Amino acid sequence: MNTRNYQFTVSDILVDVVQKDIGNMHLAVYPPTGRVRVSSPLTYSKENIRLFVVSKLTWIKKHIRAMKNQVREPRREFIQGESHWVEGKRYLLNIIEKDEKPCVHIRNKQYLDLQIRPGTERDKREEIIQEWYRERLKRKIPELIAKWENRLKVEISDWGIKLMKTKWGSCTVENKRIWINLELAKKEYELLDYVVLHEMAHLIERTHNDRFKAVLDNHMPSWKGKRELLNEVVY
Numbered sequence: 001m002n003t004r005n006y007q008f009t010v011s012d013i014l015v016d017v018v019q020k021d022i023g024n025m026h027l028a029v030y031p032p033t034g035r036v037r038v039s040s041p042l043t044y045s046k047e048n049i050r051l052f053v054v055s056k057l058t059w060i061k062k063h064i065r066a067m068k069n070q071v072r073e074p075r076r077e078f079i080q081g082e083s084h085w086v087e088g089k090r091y092l093l094n095i096i097e098k099d100e101k102p103c104v105h106i107r108n109k110q111y112l113d114l115q116i117r118p119g120t121e122r123d124k125r126e127e128i129i130q131e132w133y134r135e136r137l138k139r140k141i142p143e144l145i146a147k148w149e150n151r152l153k154v155e156i157s158d159w160g161i162k163l164m165k166t167k168w169g170s171c172t173v174e175n176k177r178i179w180i181n182l183e184l185a186k187k188e189y190e191l192l193d194y195v196v197l198h199e200m201a202h203l204i205e206r207t208h209n210d211r212f213k214a215v216l217d218n219h220m221p222s223w224k225g226k227r228e229l230l231n232e233v234v235y
């Protein structure tokens, strides 16, 4: 597909531009840093796009401010007593050292037991938990895909889970593949549901235009609240 990627600066704000074969201009501010990105049809000139961004500056600044004010998730050390989130609930990490195959369990609705070999370092601990998150998501996503395939009357050919910094999911319309952010394992099931619906709705409509929103309104009337909870602001 024909695409052009470049950046420009508007009043000290760096803007990522992607011009591709789409029908509408799309502006988004992404957490956690407030990265600004414009997707534009190929037919628009750089000057058109700059003027569009200038016209939205108040909106952009408001959202960047909101994101910067948000409490950033602290870096986890994966030590005893630390808080970790699983499906929208907080658990206290309990480290068990044992010379056996590592494993993770939720215990008493309160603890996340992480069993590791003695001397396992932070990065390896993180890897074990992430693998556990991945397995949990892997078990949940197929039923959601089946549900939305049925309701939206679309079919996807493949899906996957990966760690993404700036978005909760993505959809490659050309080969009908969706990607789900591993971080969603920490969020409520209904938010995972929304992201799966959102990505699959792109098989009906590529961009976030009115037609796309109508699909969401129709199938999940509360989608805007869920999007708020996920903290993605899409214009």
Ligand SMILES: [Zn+2]
Residues within 6 Å of the ligand: 198, 199, 202, 208
């Ligand atoms: Zn989207």
